[in-house]
């Protein structure tokens with residue numbers, strides 16, 4: 001059964017990778033995997049069994065698994081991403097969520113005292129928008145998981161708006177003047193309604209935990225599938241861009257968060273070996289482990305992700321599927337850097 005799946009599972013190239021109206025458009029998390037692509041894989045997995053994403057980021061894979069009624073476990077060490085992933089799997093009714101959002105806005109408008117936005121974040125906003133953000137931020141801790149992610153997404157949207165919607169994925173944070181006043185309250189309600197696409201909760205869970213220590217939270221021999229897009233050498237900084245603005249607003253120590261993640265090239269191989277050994281321990285015999293990786297330029301050298309992971313994994317049965325990158329940002333990257341990178345999907349069986 002597993003060997004059948006291992007040889008027959010299809011990874012077709014998909015032309016459209018984004019659906020900004022879906023729940024995944026709630027926040028522009030860096031390195032987010034395409035939900036359309038994920039759905040293609042999930043659709044081919046039997047419904048029985050538990051799926052683990054040890055680097056679940058904003059929860060794309062966990063949500064898509066839950067949508068197909070596969071119980072999923074997400075593990076993630078970036079607190080911002082954990083909040084967003086949780087937002088997608090524990091959802092109330094639309095009426096309740098809208099009521100909650102409206103009540104928060106009402107209270108935010110009425111309060112007399114609230115914190116000032118720290119200067120480092122303030123420089124991205126029109127001062128009136130910044131004030132509205134800080135009024136709403138006062139109620140952050142009492143928000144449902146879903147509204148917390150809406151708050152993050154609305155901050156990102158307001159930052160782009162205050163800068164004339166001129167930021168692209170490579171110019172986030174660029175100072176564009178004059179700053180435009182964006183009605184944060186309206187954006188908050190708008191995003192609350194727009195991204196609400198609930199799926200029935202089936203016991204899926206998100207752990208704020210380190211993928212290098214999976215056996216601390218998961219029983220051995222308990223996982224049927226692993227499906228993930230791992231962090232990649234030191235190419236992507238998951239604490240940069242919009243996340244930087246959000247950590248600043250909440251006074252969080254961004255460097256400490258960054259340093260807790262697998263990111264540093266010198267430690268990368270050892271870290272990943274540890275994760276693969278931990279996966280080996282928590283997976284059942286016959287489990288399928290799928291990593292979506294790709295060619296990466298590290299210190300001027302192109303590394304084939306498929307071959308890299310094949311060498312360091314403890315699993316013997318392995319199949320690698322290579323295809324061209326989908327997604328406009330990858331295509332823009334290749335054009336700018338005159339590269340033609342390939343994406344690899346590596347499938348192991350324990």
Ligand SMILES: C[S@@+](CC[C@H](N)C(=O)[O-])C[C@H]1O[C@@H](n2cnc3c(N)ncnc32)[C@H](O)[C@@H]1O
Pocket residue numbers: 029030031032033034054055056057058059060061075076077078081209210211212228229230231232238260261262263
């Ligand atoms: C490529 S991203 C995954 C994106 C995800 N598929 C999504 O759609 O949002 C890799 C993730 O691994 C996380 N990460 C890095 N080191 C980690 C660790 N030691 N334990 C758990 N997660 C980690 C990063 O914070 C990042 O969110």
